[in-house]
Amino acid sequence: MPGIIERYRQRLPFAHGDPVVSLGEGSTPLVLAPRLSERAGVEVWLKLEGANPTGSFKDRGMTCAVSAAVREGAEAIVCASTGNTAASAAAYAARAGLRGAVIVPEGKIATGKLAQALMHGARVIALRGNFDEALALVRELTARHPIALVNSVNDFRIEGQKTAAFEVLEALDGELDALCIPVGNAGNITAYWKGFKEAGVRPRLFGFQAAGAAPLVHGAPVEHPETVASAIRIGNPARWEEAMDAMTASGGAVASVTDAQILEAYRFLAAGEGIFCEPASAAGIAGLLAHGAGDARRIACVLTGHGLKDPQTALEHAGAVVPCAPELEAIERAVLG
Numbered sequence: 001m002p003g004i005i006e007r008y009r010q011r012l013p014f015a016h017g018d019p020v021v022s023l024g025e026g027s028t029p030l031v032l033a034p035r036l037s038e039r040a041g042v043e044v045w046l047k048l049e050g051a052n053p054t055g056s057f058k059d060r061g062m063t064c065a066v067s068a069a070v071r072e073g074a075e076a077i078v079c080a081s082t083g084n085t086a087a088s089a090a091a092y093a094a095r096a097g098l099r100g101a102v103i104v105p106e107g108k109i110a111t112g113k114l115a116q117a118l119m120h121g122a123r124v125i126a127l128r129g130n131f132d133e134a135l136a137l138v139r140e141l142t143a144r145h146p147i148a149l150v151n152s153v154n155d156f157r158i159e160g161q162k163t164a165a166f167e168v169l170e171a172l173d174g175e176l177d178a179l180c181i182p183v184g185n186a187g188n189i190t191a192y193w194k195g196f197k198e199a200g201v202r203p204r205l206f207g208f209q210a211a212g213a214a215p216l217v218h219g220a221p222v223e224h225p226e227t228v229a230s231a232i233r234i235g236n237p238a239r240w241e242e243a244m245d246a247m248t249a250s251g252g253a254v255a256s257v258t259d260a261q262i263l264e265a266y267r268f269l270a271a272g273e274g275i276f277c278e279p280a281s282a283a284g285i286a287g288l289l290a291h292g293a294g295d296a297r298r299i300a301c302v303l304t305g306h307g308l309k310d311p312q313t314a315l316e317h318a319g320a321v322v323p324c325a326p327e328l329e330a331i332e333r334a335v336l337g
């Protein structure tokens with residue numbers, strides 16, 4: 001499959017002949033979740049955005065943001081990130097031959113994401129501060145220097161990410177009542193709403209935040225956000241107004257889920273559906289299970305990132321391995337016992 005710029009060029013701000021920096025992103029699976037559907041009492045489809053080239057939905061936006069940066073003659077890109085944006089920006093910068101710098105909250109990003117950003121050759125800067133502080137600083141930095149900012153405050157990111165809404169609609173023949181999605185900096189829910197509106201449909205959008213990082217639920221920024229779902233440890237979302245508009249105008253809602261609910265949904269999806277997502281992605285499932293999705297009969301949930309991004313959290317919350325001596329009897333006990 002071609003990447004999303006080639007696939008949806010008529011609906012994106014790119015002309016034929018414009019530079020395209022792509023890793024073949026998009027065209028991710030949409031799979032029915034029978035056990036989750038039974039538990040939730042509705043038909044639930046899962047959009048596996050962890051199947052993108054760097055393992056998260058960010059690649060849809062990044063192919064657009066980086067292609068536009070190349071078109072504008074940029075030599076470097078920068079972002080603040082809880083991890084996935086950093087991994088994606090680093091990969092697309094490498095692909096484009098641009099310099100990349102990523103600012104992450106020190107000690108607060110998942111191991112896989114850190115490994116990705118470093119392997120792709122980005123300069124990884126660990127800020128003694130949180131994501132919100134990092135974003136404020138890179139906004140100032142890019143106002144002073146000719147470096148392209150590739151956070152979702154960049155409109156090309158929203159353009160790229162709206163293509164996920166097109167794909168969901170294509171797979172379901174346009175029949176969708178509601179969408180459940182985790183919300184951090186609020187770019188992705190903004191993008192889905194834009195995509196749905198452009199496609200002429202209005203499913204209810206239900207956004208879910210972690211209880212310790214739920215500014216949209218409280219109606220005020222959270223100064224010290226905390227959650228096991230490090231990707232959405234964000235206290236002052238940049239697309240605040242647009243996210244609230246998406247949920248209000250679509251007849252949806254915003255609500256929060258506890259870390260315990262997130263981890264329960266995380267394990268349930270992995271063990272019950274065979275789908276391993278990262279904790280932030282499970283927040284959308286936890287929200288559906290805890291709060292429902294109104295009167296919807298058919299729902300899509302966006303699983304924003306792959307479980308392999310965060311092996312440490314997985315190992316902390318999964319079962320133990322079974323030690324075994326190299327003997328048949330011991331193996332029998334271990335396997336069958």
Ligand code: AN7
Nearest residue numbers: 081082084085184185186187188304305
């Ligand atoms: C797996 O990488 O903000 O509401 O800097 O990685 O569009 O921010 C990540 C966000 C959900 C929330 N799920 O999306 C970053 C970053 C995963 C994520 C979100 C993120 P937005």
